[in-house]
Amino acid sequence: MTGEIHEGENPFFAPEEARDAIRSLRGRLVAPVAIVTAGSGDGRAGLTVSSLEFVQGEPGTVHFTVGPTADVFDAIRETDRFVMHVLARRHRDLSEVFAGRRPSPGGPFAEVETTSTEWGPVIDTIPDRAFCSGASASGHGHSLLVIATVDRAEISDLSDPLVYFRGRYRGLEE
Numbered sequence: 001m002t003g004e005i006h007e008g009e010n011p012f013f014a015p016e017e018a019r020d021a022i023r024s025l026r027g028r029l030v031a032p033v034a035i036v037t038a039g040s041g042d043g044r045a046g047l048t049v050s051s052l053e054f055v056q057g058e059p060g061t062v063h064f065t066v067g068p069t070a071d072v073f074d075a076i077r078e079t080d081r082f083v084m085h086v087l088a089r090r091h092r093d094l095s096e097v098f099a100g101r102r103p104s105p106g107g108p109f110a111e112v113e114t115t116s117t118e119w120g121p122v123i124d125t126i127p128d129r130a131f132c133s134g135a136s137a138s139g140h141g142h143s144l145l146v147i148a149t150v151d152r153a154e155i156s157d158l159s160d161p162l163v164y165f166r167g168r169y170r171g172l173e174e
Contacts, residue, residue: 022141033162033169035091035098036064038082038120039075046108046121047072048099050164051143052084054130060150062132065143073144076135081119082148086128087162089171094123095162096169119151127156 031050039045052064062084066073076082087095094112096102104110114121119131135148160171 028166031164033087033091033095033164034064035085035087035095035123035126036066036072036076036082037085037114037123038072038079040079040116040120043075043078044109044114044121045071045075046098046123048095054150060153061147062130062150063145063147065140065145067142068139068144073137073146075120076146077137079120080135081131081133082135083117083119083122084130084132085123085126086130086158087126088128088158089160089162091126091162092169092171094125099169127154128158129154 032052033048033050034052035046035048037044037046047066047070049064049066052062055061055063064084072082093102097104097111098108109121113124115124116122117131119133122129130150131152132148133151135146137144137146139145162169163172164170
């Protein structure tokens with residue numbers, strides 16, 4: 001599968017004049033795209049996120065926002081661990097699945113190979129990832145700001161990242 005379900009303007013978007021100004025302003029910034037996964041067995045959960053940042057330091061941390069009703073937040077709260085997968089453009093369809101924008105019979109994990117770890121499921125086809133623990137969350141607007149320690153990072157030679165801009169997942173050259 002390639003492309004988007006709704007080419008051009010998404011018919012589910014509110015008209016421009018009815019959209020939240022801060023959300024629209026945020027949409028004008030190029031954002032990295034990642035999938036956060038947590039839990040195990042039937043308690044596995046995952047979600048595509050684009051409001052995130054890795055912060056250098058000792059220890060390094062990751063900061064991201066998630067809706068307070070997201071299943072992945074419940075799994076993070078239960079296990080206090082998660083995996084943050086940084087996506088390449090070739091993962092666009094997968095980002096759509098974990099964002100709930102593309103159907104996936106059987107759930108988002110149904111068509112991906114994963115390896116169970118103490119941090120949660122690792123999506124085998126995504127080599128750039130951070131293993132995180134010690135998550136704390138605080139309410140900010142309509143979201144929760146999650147901050148966690150990066151215990152370990154694995155990186156590849158990523159040269160074509162997936163980014164989020166103006167409501168779409170795309171490569172840098174689109």
